[in-house]
Amino acid sequence: MATESIIPILKLDNFLISSPQIAIHDRIAVQYKDALLQKIAETKSKGLILDISAIDVVDSFLVRVISDVASAANVMGCHTVLTGMSPAVAITLAEMDLQLKGVFTALDIGKSMKILQREEMRLRD
Amino acid sequence: MTDYEILVSTEMDIIAVREKVRDVAKGLGFSIMDLTRIATAVSELVRNAFQYAGGGTVTIKTIQNLHRKGLEVIVDDHGPGIPELDLALKGGHSTSGGMGLGLAGAKKLMDDFFIDTKQNVGTTIVIRKWL
Numbered sequence: 696m697a698t699e700s701i702i703p704i705l706k707l708d709n710f711l712i713s714s715p716q717i718a719i720h721d722r723i724a725v726q727y728k729d730a731l732l733q734k735i736a737e738t739k740s741k742g743l744i745l746d747i748s749a750i751d752v753v754d755s756f757l758v759r760v761i762s763d764v765a766s767a768a769n770v771m772g773c774h775t776v777l778t779g780m781s782p783a784v785a786i787t788l789a790e791m792d793l794q795l796k797g798v799f800t801a802l803d804i805g806k807s808m809k810i811l812q813r814e815e816m817r818l819r820d
Numbered sequence: 821m822t823d824y825e826i827l828v829s830t831e832m833d834i835i836a837v838r839e840k841v842r843d844v845a846k847g848l849g850f851s852i853m854d855l856t857r858i859a860t861a862v863s864e865l866v867r868n869a870f871q872y873a874g875g876g877t878v879t880i881k882t883i884q885n886l887h888r889k890g891l892e893v894i895v896d897d898h899g900p901g902i903p904e905l906d907l908a909l910k911g912g913h914s915t916s917g918g919m920g921l922g923l924a925g926a927k928k929l930m931d932d933f934f935i936d937t938k939q940n941v942g943t944t945i946v947i948r949k950w951l
Binding site for chain 1 (some may be wrong): 831832834835838852853855856857859860863864867922924925928929
């Protein structure tokens with residue numbers, strides 16, 4: 696039985712997509728990470744799209760959460776694409792010199808899918 | 821001039837406080853970019869206070885100098901203090917990882933940044949952003 700997650704994780708073709716609508720505080724973060732990784736394992740997804748368009752503040756804690764998910768997903772052969780970052784958040788992250796490692800970024804979900812499909816094709820060759 | 825003093829003792833408070841600061845800043849007329857900078861800086865500092873000191877007090881003040889208005893936020897805790905402050909302010913090293921990143925990040929985002937920390941006594945951080 697998968698870890699219950701307050702934040703929905705949906706299946707979209709071979710990929711997973713999740714769009715947190717609430718602030719991810721510490722307790723939720725652990726559950727969310729676990730749920731994401733369990734879902735990746737269950738569905739054997741090659742890609743995860745994290746849509747953060749509803750999140751207005753991304754601090755170093757959230758960057759850590761995202762990086763952790765991406766690293767673990769990577770180990771399972773799953774790429775992570777971060778999308779929906781607002782310009783304000785992007786500038787703030789740049790100014791704080793916070794780097795999101797091991798994560799693709801895309802302007803929207805459509806482009807995220809393209810990135811994941813491209814990575815999938817690459818593996819086939 | 822509005823003042824708010826908020827006690828932080830749970831993780832939920834981190835989010836509540838940053839939303840409150842954001843509200844006050846918005847009322848003052850800060851741009852959306854600055855609102856995000858301020859909220860993020862506050863989030864970093866309050867998280868540190870919660871994580872290392874078990875909580876603290878956050879004071880939100882509208883301030884004014886001769887030329888313009890601004891926002892001041894004071895994060896005060898009675899925690900262990902910050903060791904190797906210079907290192908932490910430069911962005912930290914891997915062992916102080918989270919703390920270093922947050923502190924240095926908050927400093928970069930705000931206009932004014934003052935910190936007073938004493939081992940086993942606590943830490944007080946004052947940050948300001950001007951319109």
